Amino acid sequence: MPITELTALALAAQLHAGELKIAEALDAYYAKIEASGLNCYISLCREHAYARAAEVQVRLDAGDVRSPLAGVPIAVDDLLCTKGLETTCASKMLKGFVPPYDAATIEKINAADMIILGKTNMDEFAMGSTTETSAYGPTKNPRDRARVPGGSAGGSAAAVAAGEAPIALGSDTGGSIRQPAAHCGVTGLKPTYGAVSRYGLIAYASSLDQVGPIARDAADCAALFGIIRGRDARDSTSMEWPDKPAKPLQGLKIGVPKEFFGEGLNPEVAAAVLAAKDRLAALGARTGECSLPIVEYAIPTHYIIACAEASSNLARFDGIKYGHASENAQNLRDTYILSRSEGFGMEVKRRIMLGNFVLSAGQFDAYYKKALQAKRLIQQSFFEAFEQFDVILGPVAPTTAPRLGSSLADPLKMYLGDIYTVMVSIAGLPAVSVPCGVDSDGLPIGLQLIGRPFEEGTLLGVAGEGFA
Secondary structure, eight states, X not given: OOGGGSOHHHHHHHHHTTSSOHHHHHHHHHHHHHHHOSOOEEEXXXXXXXXXHHHHHHHHHTTOOOSTTTTOEEEEETTBOBTTBOOOTTSGGGTTOOOSSOOHHHHHHHHTTOEEEEEEOOSGGGOOSSSTTOTTOOOOBTTBTTBOOOSSTHHHHHHHHTTSOSEEEEEESSSTTHHHHHHHTOEEEEOXXXXXXXXXXXXXXXXXXXXXXXXXXXXXXXXXXXHHBSOOTTOTTOOOOOOOOOOOSTTOEEEEEXXXXXXXXXXXXXXXXXXXXXXXXXXXXXXXXXXXXXXXGHHHHHHHHHHHHHHHHGGGOSSSSSSOOOTTOOSHHHHHHHHHHHHSOHHHHHHHHHHHHHHSTTTIIIIIIHHHHHHHHHHHHHHHHTTTXXXXXXXXXXXXXXXXXXXXXXXXXXXXXXXXXXXXXXXTOOEEEEEEEEOTTSOEEEEEEEESTTOHHHHHHHHHHHOO
């Protein structure tokens, strides 16, 4: 089997057995990237990668294997700070920015002797669902180049699907790992909020953001998640990993919310998800209907909270300390206005303006405060469902991957495409997206499995056993 078609763990096995050298793997992936034309990467770091490969190869040759994925190349979302490597968030605002430190997750993959291939394309500051808001142009879906790969971590998902990386890191605020994984036909894990440190993740919405793995299968996701999870003193929201035992699929109680199968869901997507439910039942799971009536409030709740936090987090980009500084500014006021006007794209500006509006004195109680109250109701709705079921099952997205150019013309439609994923982020729960079929055009369909906090092991176990 070609190197670029191996899973991360299969590649690791060959590297650790001495059957393959890390430099050979890098050669194969870089050749694939150069030939693809998919625009999965914003920047590549060949010199850094080969230098790291030489260091790690010495350890592997000496039998010093520091992790299950030691020596494995990895693609990294351009939202994560990488010391000495440009980090742009796919924005003109941060073009040329080279962080002086590594994000916590980057520290962990470096300690695990993984090799960074490059920084992947994404929607600007993670604001979007298609990668079309990137200042570096959209990524194309490897399953159909006329389609979007999803977003915001579309570059990472497309890279894994296309064989341009065996595994990748992405970030998920409202579905940005799960939705591109579904559209590209790979597996993606959105961890429990607090399971992975956000230190060094350039913030979009701090109460929702979470770093997670994207891979060919659940086993690879589990291996990478085992490396990046855990408490970090630099992130006060991160928590010690409780290491809950995974529940077996046999006898597992799986709930299917009736609200997930209403108006707006593509019939082919619905059929594939229900067929996946029947498949799990045939393997010994117990399935039944449940209700999440609060689902209709998920989209407005998410976008009010996310935009409010984004308007605050992005206030730091002012053309003074770092980031784009307008050459046309004549005074301090011009510097602020022109730098931000030139540096940010239209979707980012839209969300900053919406965030400023809902946080304003006259609108705070009517919008932001109510959104926080709705957040509590959404969390409560899930907790009530988990009193009866171990796992919640449903679609990742209402449709398969849209055509390039069709989403940005109607932002509201783009936002509504996140209906099944945003509520999970609001509740801070773990969820995995796993391929469960294709539509009549051959486009991948994703199944979403949602679990209780810190029960990623159960979700990945179900994904691995039921959809290997």
